[in-house]
Amino acid sequence: MKIATFxxxxxxxxxxxxxxxxxxxxPDVVLLQEIKSVDDAFPRDLFEDRGYNVETxxxxxxxxxxxxxxxxxxxVTRGLPGDDxxxxxxxxxxxxxxxxxxxxxxxLYLPNGNPAPGPKYDYKxxxxxxxxxxxxxxxxxETPFVMAGDYxxxxxxxxxxxxxxxxxxxxxxxxxxxxxxxIVNLGLTDAFRARQQGPGHYSFWxxxxxxxNRNNGIRIDHLLLSPAAADMLTDCQIDxxxxxxxxxxxxxPVWVDLAV
DNA sequence: ATGACCGCGCGACGCGGA
Numbered sequence: 001m002k003i004a005t006f007x008x009x010x011x012x013x014x015x016x017x018x019x020x021x022x023x024x025x026x027p028d029v030v031l032l033q034e035i036k037s038v039d040d041a042f043p044r045d046l047f048e049d050r051g052y053n054v055e056t057x058x059x060x061x062x063x064x065x066x067x068x069x070x071x072x073x074x075x076v077t078r079g080l081p082g083d084d085x086x087x088x089x090x091x092x093x094x095x096x097x098x099x100x101x102x103x104x105x106x107x108l109y110l111p112n113g114n115p116a117p118g119p120k121y122d123y124k125x126x127x128x129x130x131x132x133x134x135x136x137x138x139x140x141x142e143t144p145f146v147m148a149g150d151y152x153x154x155x156x157x158x159x160x161x162x163x164x165x166x167x168x169x170x171x172x173x174x175x176x177x178x179x180x181x182x183i184v185n186l187g188l189t190d191a192f193r194a195r196q197q198g199p200g201h202y203s204f205w206x207x208x209x210x211x212x213n214r215n216n217g218i219r220i221d222h223l224l225l226s227p228a229a230a231d232m233l234t235d236c237q238i239d240x241x242x243x244x245x246x247x248x249x250x251x252x253p254v255w256v257d258l259a260v
Numbered sequence: 261a262t263g264a265c266c267g268c269g270c271g272a273c274g275c276g277g278a
Contacts, residue, residue, distance in 0.1 A: 010267050036268065061268055165261040209262035216261065250266080 004255035005148040005221055007033040017247050028070045031107035033150045035064035059089040065107045071096045082130035098260030108149035113170030121170050128179040144228035151222045153180045158199040159219035189230035191223040191256045204251045221254045232258040
């Protein structure tokens with residue numbers, strides 16, 4: 001089962017590039033972030049015509065997550081537990097049933113957190129603690145799961161082309177990386193690092209300052225696997241080249257193949 | 261990060277109905 005995460009930076013702006021990539025890459029499941037659309041305005045037909053089931057959790061202008069799946073999506077839940085006052089659309093879960101196992105899909109768009117310090121940074125860290133609690137709850141249930149999305153976290157210096165430039169940024173500051181490690185250290189596997197080592201692997205390049213042409217990227221889109229899901233891992237890749245196409249998102253897809 | 265962007269909603273604007 002090929003499962004991808006992709007921050008598309010606006011579904012309307014990606015109405016051509018996203019279907020093109022789907023037709024080529026043929027993922028079974030896609031966790032989308034930054035749809036920047038309310039549910040009613042999401043162009044479901046684009047995906048239903050290609051055989052995908054569609055579940056969205058949108059809001060006006062900002063954020064918004066969705067799941068596309070060739071398999072039926074069951075027990076869909078919207079929003080990250082732990083704060084009833086949080087009205088930002090950043091989290092969605094659903095279950096797919098494979099040949100051997102049921103798999104919980106957790107799609108997330110973790111807050112950027114800049115400027116730091118400040119209220120946006122406090123929100124990021126609080127959100128990460130809620131995500132840790134959710135991962136711990138799923139582990140306690142022994143539900144195999146994939147927690148994937150735009151984490152807005154550069155885990156290590158090797159995950160940035162110019163790490164010194166990010167030292168005081170909310171994506172790379174020590175408390176951010178500690179909060180990320182606290183989630184991983186529950187027993188989750190960073191799928192990409194289970195398959196690939198070394199520097200130079202990125203999932204985001206800023207639109208500004210020729211970042212793509214200079215390969216000034218960062219790796220911030222991650223798929224964290226529960227132990228049972230990690231045992232099913234057969235591949236993990238970054239579809240880097242689509243960043244160079246017409247009207248690209250500033251992120252590219254990252255995907256795993258799981259023998260579910 | 262940075263020389264270099266992008267997407268969105270809003271409002272302006274044009275249009276049609278009162």
